[in-house]
Amino acid sequence: MARSDPKNRTRYWWDTHTPGLSLMCADFTTQKFSPHTHDGFVIAITEAGGSIIKSRGIEGEARTSTLLVFNPAEVHSGGMGWSERWRYRSLYLTTSALDVVAQGLGVASVPYFLRNIFDDADLITGYLRLHRALEDGHDLFQERELLFATFGLLYERHGSGGGRLDDPPQDQVLLQQVVEIMNDLYADNLLLDDISAMVGLTPFQLIGLFKRTLGLTPHTYLTQIRLKRACHYLSLGMPIVHVASATGFYDQSALTKQFKRCYGITPLQFQAAACRPGL
Numbered sequence: 001m002a003r004s005d006p007k008n009r010t011r012y013w014w015d016t017h018t019p020g021l022s023l024m025c026a027d028f029t030t031q032k033f034s035p036h037t038h039d040g041f042v043i044a045i046t047e048a049g050g051s052i053i054k055s056r057g058i059e060g061e062a063r064t065s066t067l068l069v070f071n072p073a074e075v076h077s078g079g080m081g082w083s084e085r086w087r088y089r090s091l092y093l094t095t096s097a098l099d100v101v102a103q104g105l106g107v108a109s110v111p112y113f114l115r116n117i118f119d120d121a122d123l124i125t126g127y128l129r130l131h132r133a134l135e136d137g138h139d140l141f142q143e144r145e146l147l148f149a150t151f152g153l154l155y156e157r158h159g160s161g162g163g164r165l166d167d168p169p170q171d172q173v174l175l176q177q178v179v180e181i182m183n184d185l186y187a188d189n190l191l192l193d194d195i196s197a198m199v200g201l202t203p204f205q206l207i208g209l210f211k212r213t214l215g216l217t218p219h220t221y222l223t224q225i226r227l228k229r230a231c232h233y234l235s236l237g238m239p240i241v242h243v244a245s246a247t248g249f250y251d252q253s254a255l256t257k258q259f260k261r262c263y264g265i266t267p268l269q270f271q272a273a274a275c276r277p278g279l
Contacts, residue, residue, distance in 0.1 A: 023134055224262075
């Protein structure tokens, strides 16, 4: 739902894939938050401008170089301060969403955060990617991958309590099992949670396995498998819309986007070249 105030525009919605997760895109010029709390966990990432925030009796600044984190029921307030604009994205996780994260990470409970402002560039980038993927809403595999990767890193690096994230054993054996699953089921609606369960890992452990052994995320690797199969079908002259369906892409547009991103050409260009007479 979008708010119509021309000086303070917001769009707020509930995620369709993760129960208890809601999101907001905000673009403020005069907004002032009175002291308040949220039932759930709050993450906020500034995209432009900034604001002054107060929590635990400490005043700090929200900038593009900072990540805001608030524990459930933690009182905080904020306002424009020095900035003429504050554009940010935020995530709100109630108990059910936090349970999904905890299960995916293999931890017993949610850690508590002793600070509200963090300046980790990789976390900021990760949460922006996660929010945009959730906004797009077309790739549940990637959404879950980013969800567990970002929260896993945040929990490990800055959380107090909540359990230790163990390294998975037998990397090469497990990797081969996962690769075989992906090659067999690439056309299906594969979910990170399902693949993890098939090999006895948590989703976060699976992400770590791929990063250690291949330097790729599971989603990136699966996309490569799908693109290779798409090339095969395209070279046979199959219509692009059917190729997208046969290789596990959401639609023709998703196939084209990934194809051009990886290969620098469109599926149509590839097919026109691959199907030329005499090849």
